[in-house]
Amino acid sequence: MKELTQKDSKVEVKGKEAKYYDALMNIITLGTYPSFIRKAIKDLNLAKGESILDLGCGTGRNDCLMLKYIGDEGLINGVEIGEEMKKKFLENCNRPNVELIDKRIDEPLGLERTFDLVFISFVLHGFIQEKRERIIENAVKVLEPGGRFSILDYNEFDVDNSGFFTRFAIRKIECPLAEDFILRDWKSILKKSGFSKFEEKFYFKGKVRLLTAIK
Numbered sequence: 376m377k378e379l380t381q382k383d384s385k386v387e388v389k390g391k392e393a394k395y396y397d398a399l400m401n402i403i404t405l406g407t408y409p410s411f412i413r414k415a416i417k418d419l420n421l422a423k424g425e426s427i428l429d430l431g432c433g434t435g436r437n438d439c440l441m442l443k444y445i446g447d448e449g450l451i452n453g454v455e456i457g458e459e460m461k462k463k464f465l466e467n468c469n470r471p472n473v474e475l476i477d478k479r480i481d482e483p484l485g486l487e488r489t490f491d492l493v494f495i496s497f498v499l500h501g502f503i504q505e506k507r508e509r510i511i512e513n514a515v516k517v518l519e520p521g522g523r524f525s526i527l528d529y530n531e532f533d534v535d536n537s538g539f540f541t542r543f544a545i546r547k548i549e550c551p552l553a554e555d556f557i558l559r560d561w562k563s564i565l566k567k568s569g570f571s572k573f574e575e576k577f578y579f580k581g582k583v584r585l586l587t588a589i590k
């Protein structure tokens with residue numbers, strides 16, 4: 376298999392795909408995305424007043440759901456570079472306790488404050504491993520001791536022996552870097568970065584996982 380580079384990635388969502396991103400997710404998942412994402416956000420076990428850094432926040436769909444749990448005393452900082460995504464985020468999450476940070480998540484973030492939770496949803500798989508590790512480093516830097524790092528993304532599974540639809544989705548529709556992400560042992564990788572105490576929740580017949588690690 377040819378070695379993939381960051382140029383092969385589809386993670387920077389632009390144009391029409393960005394404009395209709397949320398609707399596209401609903402269609403691709405045959406209308407199950409809204410209930411899935413509500414469940415996944417509930418599974419974050421957020422508490423009133425918590426501060427969250429959302430890396431690659433997209434349209435803010437997840438952040439709007441998080442706001443219900445953290446209340447007005449909580450805080451969300453969404454990091455995003457896509458022009459259409461930033462516009463949607465600002466429209467959807469127009470609240471005094473939500474802020475957009477226009478920075479690349481795979482470069483030093485240079486943030487002054489720390490957070491209770493760093494969240495990254497369907498973003499990490501779209502980077503080459505070196506950049507994924509840089510993103511994890513960014514998360515470690517901004518987390519409070521005892522803070523959580525939650526990755527909502529593909530679970531580890533055997534793509535070769537998956538059903539036709541899964542193989543087709545991963546190999547023909549998804550970002551070409553996704554399969555490399557699926558094949559890695561993420562708990563070991565996170566342990567090397569200083570994380571411990573893992574908690575996992577699974578969705579879409581185990582193909583998607585919410586992996587939470589404590590700093």
Ligand SMILES: C[S@@+](CC[C@H](N)C(=O)[O-])C[C@H]1O[C@@H](n2cnc3c(N)ncnc32)[C@H](O)[C@@H]1O
Nearest residue numbers: 386387388431432433455456457460479480496
């Ligand atoms: C597949 S979308 C997921 C969006 C959102 N997290 C969700 O779950 O709905 C990936 C997002 O990451 C953003 N992104 C990609 N590369 C980025 C980078 N280097 N820095 C910041 N955001 C990035 C894209 O613009 C896009 O909004």
